[in-house]
Amino acid sequence: MKIKVHHGMCQGHARCYSLAPDIFQLDDSGYILPGDIAVPAGQETLAQRGARSCPERALEVAED
Numbered sequence: 001m002k003i004k005v006h007h008g009m010c011q012g013h014a015r016c017y018s019l020a021p022d023i024f025q026l027d028d029s030g031y032i033l034p035g036d037i038a039v040p041a042g043q044e045t046l047a048q049r050g051a052r053s054c055p056e057r058a059l060e061v062a063e064d
C-alpha cells in the first residue's frame, strides 16, 4: 500500500503527522514532503487514518 501525496494541496495543518509521525514527514515549514509514501507492513490502518485526517484531501490511499 502507498500514499499518493498531492503536494500542492497541502496547507500545512500537520494533522497527518500528529497521527502518524513515522509515516508522514514534514518539511521545516510544516508541509508534507513531496513524493509517494511507501507504507510499511503493519502500518496500513494508521496510514489510512492519517490520510483521511487531511482536511485538504492532499493524501490519497492507493494499493500498489
Ligand code: SF4
Pocket (backbone or CB within 6 Å): 009, 010, 011, 012, 013, 014, 015, 016, 017, 024, 030, 031, 032, 053, 054, 055, 056, 057, 058, 059
Ligand atoms: S494533514 Fe494534509 S494539509 Fe496537513 S500537513 Fe498533512 S498533508 Fe498537509
